Amino acid sequence: MVTTMTSPTQQVRPGAAARSEDRAVLDVRGLWKVFGPRPDRVVGTPLAELPRSELRARTGCVTAVRDVSFTVRPREVFVVMGLSGSGKSTLVRCLTRLVEPTAGEVLFDGEDIRKAGDRRLRELRRHRFAMVFQNFGLLPHRRVLDNVAYGLEIRGTGKAARYERAREMVELVGLSGFEDSYPDQLSGGMQQRVGLARALAVDPDVLFFDEPFSALDPLIRRDMQNEVIRLHREVGKTMIFITHDLAEALKLGDRILVMRDGELVQMGTPDEVVGAPVDDYVREFVRDVPRANVLTTRWIMRPPRPDEPLDGPETGPDVVVRDVVHTVLRATRPVKVVEGGELLGVVTAEEILGVLAEPVAGEPTGKPADFAGPSSDRTSAGAGVGVGAVKPIDPADPSSGRTSAGSSGKPVGSGEQG
Numbered sequence: 335m336v337t338t339m340t341s342p343t344q345q346v347r348p349g350a351a352a353r354s355e356d357r358a359v360l361d362v363r364g365l366w367k368v369f370g371p372r373p374d375r376v377v378g379t380p381l382a383e384l385p386r387s388e389l390r391a392r393t394g395c396v397t398a399v400r401d402v403s404f405t406v407r408p409r410e411v412f413v414v415m416g417l418s419g420s421g422k423s424t425l426v427r428c429l430t431r432l433v434e435p436t437a438g439e440v441l442f443d444g445e446d447i448r449k450a451g452d453r454r455l456r457e458l459r460r461h462r463f464a465m466v467f468q469n470f471g472l473l474p475h476r477r478v479l480d481n482v483a484y485g486l487e488i489r490g491t492g493k494a495a496r497y498e499r500a501r502e503m504v505e506l507v508g509l510s511g512f513e514d515s516y517p518d519q520l521s522g523g524m525q526q527r528v529g530l531a532r533a534l535a536v537d538p539d540v541l542f543f544d545e546p547f548s549a550l551d552p553l554i555r556r557d558m559q560n561e562v563i564r565l566h567r568e569v570g571k572t573m574i575f576i577t578h579d580l581a582e583a584l585k586l587g588d589r590i591l592v593m594r595d596g597e598l599v600q601m602g603t604p605d606e607v608v609g610a611p612v613d614d615y616v617r618e619f620v621r622d623v624p625r626a627n628v629l630t631t632r633w634i635m636r637p638p639r640p641d642e643p644l645d646g647p648e649t650g651p652d653v654v655v656r657d658v659v660h661t662v663l664r665a666t667r668p669v670k671v672v673e674g675g676e677l678l679g680v681v682t683a684e685e686i687l688g689v690l691a692e693p694v695a696g697e698p699t700g701k702p703a704d705f706a707g708p709s710s711d712r713t714s715a716g717a718g719v720g721v722g723a724v725k726p727i728d729p730a731d732p733s734s735g736r737t738s739a740g741s742s743g744k745p746v747g748s749g750e751q752g
């Protein structure tokens with residue numbers, strides 16, 4: 335998630351909080367979801383290797399999630415992105431068993447969710463998880479305050495305590511004064527704030543968002559994204575956020591998992607996804623992204639050369655290129671990338687110009703990146719990508735573009751990304 339640190343206009347990526355921890359909140363291993371008749375005959379058999387359309391024609395089954403593994407760290411904002419039908423909702427619903435996985439493991443704080451009985455599952459859903467949906471899912475005949483208190487009510491919290499908590503949450507999401515309104519008296523953006531407040535009221539360990547802002551107009555949507563960033567900063571929850579909007583993914587995500595046809599295509603930080611897309615599918619997604627707005631000094635820095643003076647200006651490792659352009663181009667010395675007093679690398683005009691002038695990574699030839707392009711243009715990135723336009727992944731070749739970002743173009747200091 336992008337946050338403000340040194341100045342209100344300077345974008346930096348914190349990431350470090352999530353990176354430094356190795357304990358996983360969620361550990362997903364070899365997860366499959368096959369819809370259709372007798373789905374278990376598909377997983378682990380040659381049928382599983384068939385392309386989606388052929389499998390459907392032959393068996394009536396659809397592989398919505400195909401052998402997906404990943405971990406989510408405490409306080410991380412983990413984004414799942416992909417075109418419509420790529421399996422995002424199914425994947426995320428499998429994590430709380432709103433959809434029953436066909437195979438694989440889902441460990442939450444080390445506990446195998448797939449082995450949980452009904453009672454345990456109910457307990458987890460009431461106390462540890464909360465969801466925010468695209469259609470808000472509010473109860474129309476209940477006031478804002480009662481909607482926000484709903485999760486606490488079904489959990490059995492007393493009236494005074496739940497209203498107190500609900501009022502705090504209403505205030506937190508900026509809806510004070512609307513406690514007694516009904517959902518249909520609120521705008522879409524306000525209704526989704528109620529959805530956010532309701533999810534936060536139960537103080538969950540993990541918040542799941544399934545395209546929560548897709549129904550909102552672009553300005554309100556931007557407000558709500560900023561709201562999520564603010565809330566994340568204030569409450570520090572682990573968040574799993576589905577979107578098909580790349581700009582939203584880059585803005586919110588500490589890491590992004592890109593899906594296609596049920597498969598994990600790439601998983602990595604915004605730097606990795608934009609700076610080193612693993613295949614044409616991801617490259618198409620990130621094509622029009624102004625790289626200077628996403629790539630960080632950590633990504634572009636290099637080790638200092640022995641003869642280089644190290645008395646130049648300093649910057650942090652998570653500052654986006656756009657925000658150090660002037661410093662670097664004006665400096666007569668290499669700009670030092672420093673974290674906690676430690677010199678991580680240096681950035682010079684050469685690295686900056688490499689970002690500003692280079693085409694999207696991996697493209698053999700191409701036009702310069704649109705540095706000055708308005709950020710709203712980014713929202714359309716990938717939207718027009720036809721599945722037919724991208725190179726299919728060879729299901730027989732596990733190395734064909736399904737792993738996390740490779741080291742191509744990856745400079746010093748970013749090796750801690752697993």
Ligand SMILES: Nc1ncnc2c1ncn2[C@@H]1O[C@H](COP(=O)(O)OP(=O)(O)OP(=O)(O)O)[C@@H](O)[C@H]1O
Nearest residue numbers: 369370396398417418419420421422423424425578
């Ligand atoms: N209940 C179901 N029964 C059968 N097939 C399903 C079911 N739910 C989803 N699918 C199929 O699984 C695939 C993945 O669907 P899913 O809803 O997870 O995709 P998505 O990435 O969330 O798409 P969108 O962006 O449109 O929400 C699709 O091909 C879909 O048709």
Ligand SMILES: [Mg+2]
Nearest residue numbers: 422423424544
């Ligand atoms: Mg969906």
